[in-house]
Amino acid sequence: MSLSSRDLGMDLPITRRDFFDGIAVGCVIAGGTPGKAEAAADPPAAFTVRGDTGEALSVPHALRDGRFWEHAGPEVPTGESYDLVVVGGGRSGVSAASEWLRRHPRDRVLVLDNHDELGVRAPARRRVRADAVMCDAASYGTDTLVRTSSPGWAERLPFSGRELLRDDPPDWFPGLSAEDKQERLAGLTYSEFLREVCGAHPDVERFCRTMSSPEWGYDTRAFGAIDAWGTGYPGFGGLGLDREKLSRFNSPTVRGQGGPPQALALDGRARVRLSSPVVSVRDGVVAYFDGHRVMTVGAQAVILACWSAVVPYLVPGLPDGRRAALRQAVRVPLVEAAVRLRDPGAWRRLGVRRVRWTGAYWCWCEFTPPDGVRLLATPCRSELGPVAGSVAGRRELFATSYEMLEHTVRDQLARLLGPVGFDPGGDIAAITVHRWGHALPPEYCRPWHAFYPDGPFPSDAARGRFGRIAIAGSDAGPGSEVRAVEELSR
Incomplete structure (x- = not known):
């Protein structure tokens, strides 16, 4: 059409x-x-x-490119002082502010964010299953809707070589132990597994390519074969591997670990300023741009619940190794x-x-x-x-x-x-x-991170208190909001 x-x-x-x-x-x-x-x-x-x-x-892009301070003008103190300033008003920032107020209910807390909505961010990774696939014109020349929930659906696919999707495949790694098979899978993307191990027809690889996209944000050319096996993708039935016993090479998401922090309601107990990107955090002072000028507030403690890659542009004096680790997120x-x-x-x-x-x-x-x-x-x-x-x-x-x-x-x-x-x-x-x-948020996974799962991890080097500043957010790993509050409460 x-x-x-x-x-x-x-x-x-x-x-x-x-x-x-x-x-x-x-x-x-x-x-x-x-x-x-x-x-x-x-x-x-x-x-x-x-x-x-x-x-x-x-503003974040101007900071990154070194253009912001040339034209920003002098800072203007608001005269306000807070026990805690949270940089970032997504799930992590709201959770960090809520946890702080749970422990210190009388404290003054300010949440700053560069967006115009509080607590709203892109969806977290969630496993979903389609009940139909549109084999679209970009892939096969014409649009063909195939209801995958109906019996014999593979026969209605508009291409050949679909046996891999329909029948039980062979053991692609005969003679190897379960651990060795998993290690082989850990070195491949799912697309590489289909093409190089299974010898799948290119149309089959194309059909499977977007299976990982809704959950991971990238397709099977970047999605690891070990996680494709752990998620139940086609092609692995003959390997004799028990999906009830996932591999140590499987990513945290596939293993059911982590997940997005639970955003708690602030109930009006914290001040919130939206469309207010933070531009500097130093010596008990937080500066943000209000659309006209750079404003400053006093801060006894700061939790950076923003993107980790932004932190090096906000905090002067961070050690080089820590700055490099943050930028890897x-x-x-x-x-x-x-x-x-x-x-x-x-x-x-x-x-x-x-x-x-x-x-x-x-x-x-x-x-x-x-x-x-x-x-x-x-x-x-x-x-x-x-x-x-x-x-x-x-x-x-x-x-x-x-x-x-x-x-x-x-x-x-x-x-x-x-x-x-x-x-x-x-x-x-x-x-x-x-x-x-x-x-x-980035997630360590095979085949892209050779240090996974044994470490050391860049996020470990990026975390930790720096003066009266602590780092939280989904980039810093599950539970980082509570960890940041604990670090600043010592």
Whole structure:
């Protein structure tokens, strides 16, 4: 199906905001007000972009590039003093502030964040299973929806060589012990396992490629074979390995360890300042940019619950080894779209809830009752690996126009739901896109981290108290919020 922009509803009279980092940074370094610039360009509710927008990232990027202080002007003291200042208002920051107030209920606490929402970040890794796969035109030349929950589904795939997906495979490593087989898997990505070990047809590898994308933010060209086995992907049935006894090489997520911190409610007990990126933490003083000037507050203690890679730009005097370890925490980009339908009848007629796409921009579509659709896109250039691929994918994401994001949402919903009566021009009430250039926290895993699981780990070198400053956040590992509070309470 090929629809024109008019058919997709792209000609509807709504304003689409193309407010990129360069414009926002230009306002900041010239002493302007990003908030006012955005207000002048804000679109109606029909299409909204949130998350890592240009205005949220302009100051951090200016700090990174060494441009901020040249134009920032003198610091202006607010005269305020706090027992604790938390830098970062995501789950980790809210959890750290809540834990501090649980222990010190009379203390004054301030939470600062560069975004315009508190406690909202990209989804944590969660294991999901599709009940249908769209073998899309980008992969196979034409769109073919295959319901994988129905018997004999593999026979309906639009390619050959699908025996690996249908039958029990052989033992690819005969004569090796279970530990040796697991170690062999730990040295391969899942795509390499399919191609080099199983001899799978390229169409089969392409079909499996996005299996890991909704959970990990990158596809099977970067996803380890050892974790693919631990997750139950095809191709491993003949190895005789017991998935009830996972390997020491499996990642913490596959082993069921860690996970996102539980964000507790602040209940109004802490002050919160949004759209207030922190620019310096030193000697009991925290400085942040309020859109006009650099403001300062006094701080008896500081918890940095922001991205670890930002910390070296905020805290002068950190040892070189610690700065290097913090910069290794490269996050995976992710884009999430929430679509509100005027009439969800077409999706109900489709008869499935979760659809994985094999090669389109949005790799995942999920119906969210009563009238919503959730889509995920994973910009990581997986063929480069999780770290280099995230950096390259983030750069491409920030150069992607909002119009393109809207067009692909409408196009894919039309291709999926059009055959059951969906009209992308009339049936979409609103689209909200959360663009997260720095979304999923890094995780040590094979085959990319040879030091895993025995260590030592870069996060160990990055953690620990530095004067009256402690580091928390998902980059610092599970439980880092409580650990940071304990370190500063000694």
